[in-house]
Amino acid sequence: MSRVEADFERAVARHRHELLVHCYRMLGSVHDAEDAVQETLLRAWRAADRFDPARASLRTWLYRIATNACLTALESRSSRPLPSSVGPAFDDPDAPLVPNLEVTWLTPIPGDPEASAVERSRLRLALVAALQLLPARQRAALILREALDVPAAEVGESLGMSTAAVNSALQRARRTLASAGVDPEAAAEPPAEQRAVVDRYVDAFERADVPAITALLTDDIVLEMPPNENWYAGRDDYAGFMRRVYRLRGTDWRTEPIWANGEAGFVAYVDGRLHTVQVLTVEGGRVARTTVFQSPEAFAAFGLDGDAVIR
Template sequence: MSLPGEDDFDAAADSFRRELLVHCYRMLGSFDEAEDLVQETMLRAWRARERFDPARASLRTWLYRIATNACLTALEGRARRALPSQLYAASEDPETPLVPDLEVPWLQPLPARHLLGSSADPQERSAELNGVRLALVAALQVLPPRQRAVLVLRDVLQFSAVEVAHQLSSTVAGVNSALQRARATIAHLRPEPEMVVEPDDPTERSVVQRYVEAFEAADVAALVALLSADVELEMPPVPLWYRGRADYGRFMNRVFAMRGDGWRMVATSANGQPALAAYCPDGGDRLALHTLQVLTVTRYEVSRNVVFADPTMLEAFGLAPVLVR
């Protein structure tokens, strides 16, 4: 794409804002920081607009170079964002106090409105959704920042090795070496089970609907029946997680004992995955927003549930704070 003229620079650059946000999110593991970095990218691009040469690179490639390097600068000296299962051993005590650790930079989810919609090209949409699944984004944070950048630019965004070398002021040999190391690390981490269903798959919708029905009925037995044997339940910012149907069920018994029944679940989406906003009884006819549950569905089961409770993060999803029965 060539730049049509200085007066049109903002419009031309702004057309890439959404995908740059997704890129920065993959790099940082934080929706909040990704928004800030996109703003910084646009500012840097505006200041350097006279140096943009469409004969050397497309505007998209040039903007990705600015965004990636802004992310690398932001990541210098920072602790990586993570999920509880990456930092601690699984708990076997369903009565462990639920004390949040706000000192840990927890991984954040990505609201669906920033991803390609159902009207987009099916292959492009599938590639983008699969490239932001929570487990993959969490695994990316384990990589050194430059390896992370190379893997995302090459394998997710499909830039050529020559383009990535230019974006990172490196060499093709350096890019290929970093890519090989990054792929080996990701393969070892196995961020997703092989049988994760495709987004919007009828099987996924059926499992999620049955999960909603069981949860709203406070039917722990029915809920557990929908889980895989090695299901994982995580709850950032609480540094606590459980593995397996039995512990998941014991924890849910605790939740319903503490909060009562009469919950309502509102379907949404995060990271290309089904998500549920959970509203708990709050006295009278009110239901208060409690958490956002992001599900991973494999075959006919839920294999992971990452439950986010940070109020600031919940605001990013535009969820109503209160529902009336």
């Protein structure tokens, strides 16, 4: 590696993680975000001689390149939703599962409970899912304003939009998030409080104690499980679905704790085999949302082997 390449690597290395987070929020996939970061660094390397620190910091310059790399990627693929954004809630907990492999679903990103409160809040699953409802340039404008506090005029320069168009896009984006019941400024619960609630949930889950699980839920709890279209709202349907799970899959469950999207969760194994990655949203000491992932991409993000057996 030449000295120029080494200097470039050192300069951008400290920005890799936040660029990955940025691209994940744009694309809804760790795998796609990693590809976008690689594309960003390649574009930056090729344009390094045109970087002018008098006009923008290296961080801002890299964010602009990353945003446009994501916009390019989104030209050839659709946004990644969760089931609650695709269709109405199911009202029968015993309804057959309806897998939809034609939809490219949102996947989680491994997290660190020691990450800043700002990062954890910006990665909340509900927020990332709501961002996927926005047209690509609205999404980019909102994220740039939020992440970097970039003035609207500079956002417009990055996205090829007028300042008026950027302000209009921001207004529409915020209305969409509000209609989805998501506050982009809301803070994630502190990690210790999240984990305490999730540990109680896990204890009940491993004992197949549906009443104890239900007691930990908010009244308007949401349960969704991509790649299935089935999703449920409310404690009664949640309890009914859990009774179905234990009836069909048995009660030999084991778990391992994880953090994803700034939220506490766990990996579930049944009869010693990998079953799902489950991410729980905690609000006010109760579980407000459980998102259950069962896809090779989600498993790969956490380094999980779908063929492994534990005892």
